[in-house]
Amino acid sequence: MxxxxxxxxxxxxxxxxxxxxxxxxxxxxxxxxxxxxxxxxxxxxxxxxxxxxxxxxxxxxxxxxxxxxxxxxxxxxxxxxxxxxxxxxxxxxxxxxANEDVCYEMSLAENEKRKNLNPWEVGKAIQYLRKEKKKSADEVSILLGYSERYVKQLSSIARLDQKSVMELMISGKPLSVKNLEDLLKRKENRGGEIISPRVTSSQNKVSINLGKLNGKLRDSFLKELNSLKKKYGINE
CATH class of the missing domain: 3.90.1530.10 (Conserved hypothetical protein from pyrococcus furiosus pfu- 392566-001, ParB domain)
Known part of the structure; x- marks a missing residue:
């Protein structure tokens, strides 16, 4: 963690x-x-x-x-x-x-400091700041005092819908990062891979040589790749 x-x-x-x-x-x-x-x-x-x-x-x-x-x-x-x-x-x-944007950051920081928010709520707030307010992961990490990796981890959890989160809570399980990540894996029909981004360079980037594909196949591959990136929240 x-x-x-x-x-x-x-x-x-x-x-x-x-x-x-x-x-x-x-x-x-x-x-x-x-x-x-x-x-x-x-x-x-x-x-x-x-x-x-x-x-x-x-x-x-x-x-x-x-x-x-x-x-x-x-x-x-x-x-x-x-x-x-x-x-x-x-x-x-x-x-x-203070203006609307600063007030939102004030509310998020104060709620999180008082431990009023669960990880999914923090993730949704981070998602809002990054998508709607165009904040970088680094800017959000400074605001909340989190590492950039943890910010991205919470952003992944935010892909869960509120109904699923409520069902997990009703089941008696705490809304911990681990439980929410496990739920997300099940919802997305994934195995035991780690959702949270790793810092190790060997897992950060993948190089693919498309030189042997013709134009039509290459376009089809890139289309499917963009779809996968969108599904798993990969922006790079």
Whole structure:
């Protein structure tokens, strides 16, 4: 496993100057969950928050950003949902001026630091950053404090659909990287090969001489090769 044992990314939320300001009190009907937030499983489960919030109130304000006259949650969606269940009309919130992309990175880094995300959710977030936001594996590894190899490993796991991940969780198996990789192999009808990229040079690259193939066969081969690369998430 090439995940770093110490979380090395910046605590992005506390690094922002808005964190030092006194929070505002925003009406709950002005606040909305962010549809692109990294947490996908268990975001509506607030059973662990309700007793303490009912007794002590909200100790840590949620973080939001303003968007077209409303506020989207950057961090604290479960606290927001718990406040709704408690019948609160307003909630302490810090309004950040950071843009949408930075807010997504802030939310991902903070959720991962608190260990709120399972490897599949982190993989989906990495996939979103790489495909939609055009981030390199190196940029994502710096953000999360992971090795580049581990980032690619999680990206592979993200090929699983949510239904399959939920079925694995319901079966009682932990959503560990190993269990998710084993599930992916079964889903893709693969044997015991390693999904995660190896660093060894002998397995990194394969050279193929197409000189003996005529034009039609060569085109057919390259078409099938591109299909395989797409299936297995190979971008090089």
């Amino acid at each position: 090439s995940k770093k044992t110490e979380f090395q990314a910046l605590d992005l939320i506390s690094a922002y100057s808005e964190k030092k300001k006194s929070p505002s009190h925003l009406e709950l009907n002005q606040i909305f969950p962010n549809p692109t937030q990294p947490r996908l499983i268990g975001r509506e489960d607030t059973s662990d928050l309700l007793p303490s919030m009912e007794r002590l109130g909200l100790i840590e304000p949620i973080l939001v950003r303003k968007d077209k006259g409303k506020y989207l949650i950057v961090a604290g969606e479960r606290r927001y949902r718990a406040a709704l269940k408690l019948g609160w009309k307003e909630i302490p919130a810090i309004v950040t001026e």
